[in-house]
Amino acid sequence: MAELLDLDAEVMEAYLSGVGAWIDELAADQPPRRILDLGSGTGTGTFTLLRRFERADAIALDVSASMLRHLRNRARVLGLADRVRTVQADLDDAAWPAVDAVDLVWASSSLHHMADPDRVLTEVFATLRPGGLLVVAEMESFPRFLPDDLGLGRPGLEARCHAALNGARDTALPHLGSDWGSRLSRAGFTIEAERPFAINLTPPLPASAGRYAEATLRRIRLHLDGRMSADDLATLDALIDSDGTGSVLRRDDLTVRTARTVWAARRP
Structure with missing residues (x-):
């Protein structure tokens, strides 16, 4: 799975760069200083956002210890180790992990894995500072x-x-294919935008x-x-x-x- 996630990041570089630029526009008035990557995997979102926001640091949260080890190794190779902290947590547990308030939460293809994504979104809302931004990315299929x-x-x-x-x-x-806009609204968020990204790479x-x-x-x-x-x-x-x-x-x-x-x- 780690290999697949790393390859996804490499092949989808243009998509990730486009999403990063879009987030930069949305956060122009309040550039984030602390980012939470929710279900970080091998760090695709963590590293995309740290490159985009050079004054920010990140908390990478994932259930898998091996994924987080992989992420820390990549952070060292990329020269970003001092800007990344990892937290291992199973978000299906009742207790939300102790993390500081953040300015930006990135959740890419992670919410649909949760047993109770609505509860997780409520916890995310409480973790974000007022005015903070949550970015949810979901795929339609493989x-x-x-x-x-x-x-x-x-x-x-x-x-x-x-x-x-x-x-x-x-x-x-x-929960794959859920109406995430409605779920975000029910959790108290104000939807700023919903944007489809079509990816079609050819030989x-x-x-x-x-x-x-x-x-x-x-x-x-x-x-x-x-x-x-x-x-x-x-x-x-x-x-x-x-x-x-x-x-x-x-x-x-x-x-x-x-x-x-x-x-x-x-x-x-």
């Missing part, structure tokens, strides 16, 4: 990479993978895009046994076989297609 005509005698392999995955995910992630792509496609498809494959035909699974297995001739690493027709929506909400 990115798509493959040509639509791919499939052993039956085009549309990737579409079938996503359809099967959606069926499995409805139970595991019931030629850097080698990292192939690794990103492989890591994403490999993760999807974990959930597809018994949900797709043997032929489809065999084709998918060939695509994620790094050493095979049919590997996505050897294709020159990959794209990266996805959409993410970002909400900016302020504590009055």
